[in-house]
Amino acid sequence: MRRSRAFIPTSKEAPSDASLASHIFLARAGFISQSAAGLYNYMPLAKRVIKKIETIVNEEMSKVGAQEVELSFVTPAELWKKSGRIEKFGKELLRFKDRKDNMFVLGPTHEEMMVELIKNRVTSYKNLPLNLYQIKTKFRDEARPRFGLMRGREFIMKDGYSFHASTEDLDREFEEMEAAYKRILTRLGLDYRVVEADSGAIGGSGSKELMVIADSGEDTIAICSKCEYGANVEAAISGERKEVPEAPEAEFNKFSTPDVKSIEELAAFFKIDAYYTVKCVAKKLVYENESEIVLFFLRGCDNLQEVKAVNAAGALEIQDASEEELKALGLVPGFIGPLDQDKAKHVIDTSLKNAKNMVCGANELDYHYVGADLSVISDVAYFADISEVNAGDSCPKCDGELSFTKGIEVGHIFKLGTTYSEALKAEYLDENGKAQPFIMGTYGMGISRLVASVIEQHHDENGCIWTKETAPYMVNIMVSNIKDEAQMAAGEKLYKELQEKNVEVMLDDRKERFGFKMKDAELIGFPYTVIIGKELVNGNVQVYERFTTEKTAVNADEILSYVMDII
């Protein structure tokens, strides 16, 4: 492509609302332009990058025997009613009516459509397993789209669905897909981590997220210093505590603790480690048709993990409980304990099972119990893992330590089970001729989000730094002064030669000065720029490598083979 003919509107100025590097540079370098909240136009450079990523995805999917299809973007609302997701998705589903007054939705994901597609077409266990996927625009009417391509309402996603006759076969497929996804991210040149994820209300037997490591990521993940263990904080668990603080010695007793309400005050009052205190976090849990106050008890040194709390309570949503609501139930905020009290549902963290020598609220103003032994309630109370891991906790898989980092969720793979096949009555006949619902897996990967992720990980103050697998053009030939006939001729020659060798090449033949064209090349982020300039009279050109920002002098006669060698 000749730069003089290319539609690449670069700009010195970033859009005023952009804060992320990927958003700023993709906009400045002429890749994307916003059309409305969470909606973007892809310009030629972005389109090329997207195609690169899609090609890699297609290659890796084909290796594991997944077949590409394309389902209609506009989907009948009827299907969403059948699966029950029309309510669950709520306003995120963009719905509208056609001229015949039939309701449709813009597809935010395609479980229903895919199940419908194979239903009554795949009818025998002999035809399983089956893995179908598509790469397609999705639409979710997000309440607050943000961060450029990172969280748009319209985005490109690769969504795959597999169908199996046994959970063992689903497990096998799940592992294969995880491996394929890892290969994709590795080829894209991304630093990532596969982490355990919250399975959420959907249930299923497990899900994993593929997280690209970046400070700008919206998810917090806990990773082990030694082994491969990593988990979203919503699902992270810690191993056995290595060092347990010395236990306070005290007979069970009710103790006057005037005005001592917080865990800090309590630990200081008794001069004990917060590990031996019981913290009560009161929340209001919202269910489909009702809500209730639930008391979550944890060790004083731990914090409640709200997603775990929602799961433990089987609720849809969690909200803060007000003091008034607690008092209305007869509870004493600041002094709530798990013993001799059943004014609200209790959920107790597993780390408190059979805990001894504890200090906890006595459910009476200005009183705490000391020397409490929780084993008395261990047979009757409901225990669940509801605490958030702390940085420095030990790893559940090895003797390493956990630390936090931020990640961008670029993939999510899920063992779905029979949720959708049952809801939509999609069945096959097993060896015994008995109808069985398909056992399903689902595998998502955000293509447009990957474009942004590459830049989040690969940029500097001057702009984008595309990896070789993602670059819109591999080589940029920059003719320093197009009025210099020798320079221009050398540029044209190399341009032609590289094109003949199928190298994706840009020829910057614009009537601009050296500095302007260099800044532009850096902003766009071509991996290599061949500078044909003032050194040409000495028989030399230079190769500028975007990644290292180094320039190397190369004999003009050898430039073709040099370039072919490094790319």
Place this chain on the structure above:
RNA sequence: CGGGGUGUAGCUCAGUAUGGUUAGAGUACCUGGUUUGGGACCAGGGGGCCGAAGGUUCGAGUCCUUUCACCCCGACCA
């Protein structure tokens, strides 16, 4: 969906408290000239229903009402 903010040239923004020439700057764009190794310089030029609709006024970018859009914090996010 709660709270806050912003809409003026392609882009980044002044101007709005206190209404008053023909609405500005930088950048980008067009012409000519100079320049040619890190976003050049000089001269000339084109480009605006001041988000939209009503209203107040002799007069509205500026005041009032309504509305729309976009952004930020939070809630939400298979």
